[in-house]
Amino acid sequence: MKLHRYFQIYLSYQFCLNKHYHIVFQKQLIFYLCIFSKLNQIFYSNEIPLTCQNCTSPCATCKLSATNCGSCILGLNRNLQTNQCVCDDGYYENTTCQPCQLPCINCTSLSVCTSCNDPTNQSGLSCVCQPNYFMNTSFMCQSCVAPCQNCTSETLCTSCIQNYYISGNSCLQCSSPCYNCVDLPTKCTLCVDSNLTPINNECTSGGCSDGYFMDASINCQPCIHPCLKCQTNGNHCLECATTFEMSTTTPNTCVLTDNPTDCQSCTQPCDTCSGTGNHCLTCIDINQSVDTSYQCQCNSGYTMIAVNCIVCLSPCLQCLGNSSHCTQCKDPLHQISNGECICLSEYLNDNDYNCIPCQPPCSNCSVNDTHCDSCIDSNHEINDTFQCICKDTFYSDTLNTCQQCTQPCFLCDLNGCLSCIDSNQVIDSSQRCVCKSGYYEVGVNCSQCVVPCQTCEINQDRCLTCVDLNYNLINNNCICNDGF
Structure with missing residues (x-):
């Protein structure tokens, strides 16, 4: 037996209590080692008689101490790092190495993730899906389906997009004149008409802003000068503008006062006005312009909220009622669906609200442009990693088309x-x-040749070769040689 030059083997076993051990003495450090001949488990002792003990699990072999591992016990999902048997990647220490649970791929405990199967889902020490996504049964984040805004599965919504309300686990559409609603389709929190304010969750005539009345379509229309407040129609005055007063002869009609001397404030959003407070000459908001009816209207790409104009949110080009209720989209790759600009089929909305094409052979995609939800034709099928692959008996050509x-x-x-x-x-x-x-x-199948044919063509007894040398091939027939 040959050991390191600093070791000297003592053939005597007198210092070891167990006959299966032998002694190794290291000169420089002056201590004894007992080596178990069969298991190669090594412990030091500086006392005589020497005693050798087992290595501490999960060490398979150890040196100098019970926990200073030289190798690890196989099958325990551990590997050796700086003389310690630590858990493999994908496992955490809990007396034994326990597997991390998807979507965690590395963890320090069952509830503390250090990395996720999708790096974009890392949130602190947890793996969670981004808003508008849910964790599917494959532990991948999948896009919620409109009108769900947030969800726990494809069919279980927790919140809804604009113009929808949550009912149980479903999103139902609000009824006009409600734009947004809660609990019921007619319990309004926001009206389709931006000049209408819900009163007791109803979009009624009492909800129109001063200077407006509700028409038969439940939309707010401006009162006609000199009415300051009106109802039923623009000429049915309830209150008159400055320098006007209610007529004593014609009901609900405003007439010019005899001595119009007092200056009155312009009605917002007018900045300057003439004749009446809502007969605008200029507007308070630079994003407003005076129309032909001397009313301040929002410029293109803006919508009126109270008296100010708020820019429409991308991908809206034009909006109504609020900044995200689209009436026109910024490009032809978007289409309007229930007041939202969504990408056309075969496109995916990225984080900047741009429509990017799904990569063929995907026809619809989510999460990213190669995460297929459907394929371009029935000859494809979606595999476990959401890729479109050709079905059996088909192959993919250079154009990603499946050919038979x-x-x-x-x-x-x-x-x-x-x-x-x-x-x-x-x-x-x-x-x-x-x-x-x-x-x-x-045809496309194979049938067996008839003995004595070894190989044949066209039919089973049209021989090309014979089974042995005792036959002679004559005119595609195997004929016995003379003597047979």
């Missing part, structure tokens, strides 16, 4: 056959399915 394999191929690629439809066929060096020796082609 040519029989007798069962599976194939661009170069030829990968497997055959008949078990009596083999693939040759040109990736073609050909009959095994002793078989001949019948």
Whole structure:
């Protein structure tokens, strides 16, 4: 037995209590080692008589101390790092190495993740889906389906997009004149008409701003000068503008006062006005312009909230009622659906509200442009990683189109056959399915040649070769030689 030059082996076993151990003495450090001949488990002792003990699990072998591992016990999901048997990646220490639970791929405990199967889902020490996504049964984040805004599955909504309200686990559409609602389709929190304010969760005539009345379509229309407040129609005055007063002869009509001397404030959003407070000459908001009716209206790309104009949120080009209720989208790749600009089929909305095309052969995608929700044709199917692949008996050409394999191929690629439809066929060096020796082609299948034919063609007894040398091939027939 040959050991390191600093060690000297003492053949005597007198200091070891167990006959299966022998002593190693290290000169420089002046201590004794007992080596177990069978298990190679080593412990030091500086006392005589020496005693050798087992290594502490999970050490398979150890040196100098019970926990100073030289190797690890196999099958415990551990590896050796700086003389310690630590848990492999994907496992955490809990007396034994326990596997991390997806979507965690590395963790320090069952509830503390250090990395996720999708890095974008890392949130502190947890793996959670981003807003508008849910964790599916494959532990991947999948996009909620409109009108769900947030969800726990494809069919269980927790919140809804604009113009919808949550009912149980479903999103139902609000009824006009409600734009947003709660609990019921008619319990309004926001009205379609931005000049209408819900009163007791109803969009009624009492909800129109001063200077407006509700028409038959439940939209707020401006009162006609000089009415300051009106109802039923623009000329049915309830209150008159400055320098006007209610007529004593014609009900609900405003007439010019005899002595219009007092200056009155313009009605917002007018900045300057003439005749009446809402007969605007200029507007208080630079994003407003005076229209032909001397009313301040928001410029293109803005919507009126109270008396100010708020820019429409991308991807809206034009909006109504609030900044996210789109009436026109910023580009032709978007389409309006229930007041939202959504990408056309075969496109995916990125974080900047741009529509990016799904990568063929995806026809619809989510999460990213290669995460397929549907495929371009029925010859594709979606695999476990949400990729569109060709079905059996089809192969993908250079245009990502699935083409039918040519029989007798069962599976194939661009170069030829990968497997055959008949078990009596083999693939040759040109990736073609050909009959095994002793078989001949019948359509796309193979039938066995009849003895004494070794190989044959066209039919079972049209021989090309014979089974042995006792036959002679004559006119595709195997004839016994003389003497047989």
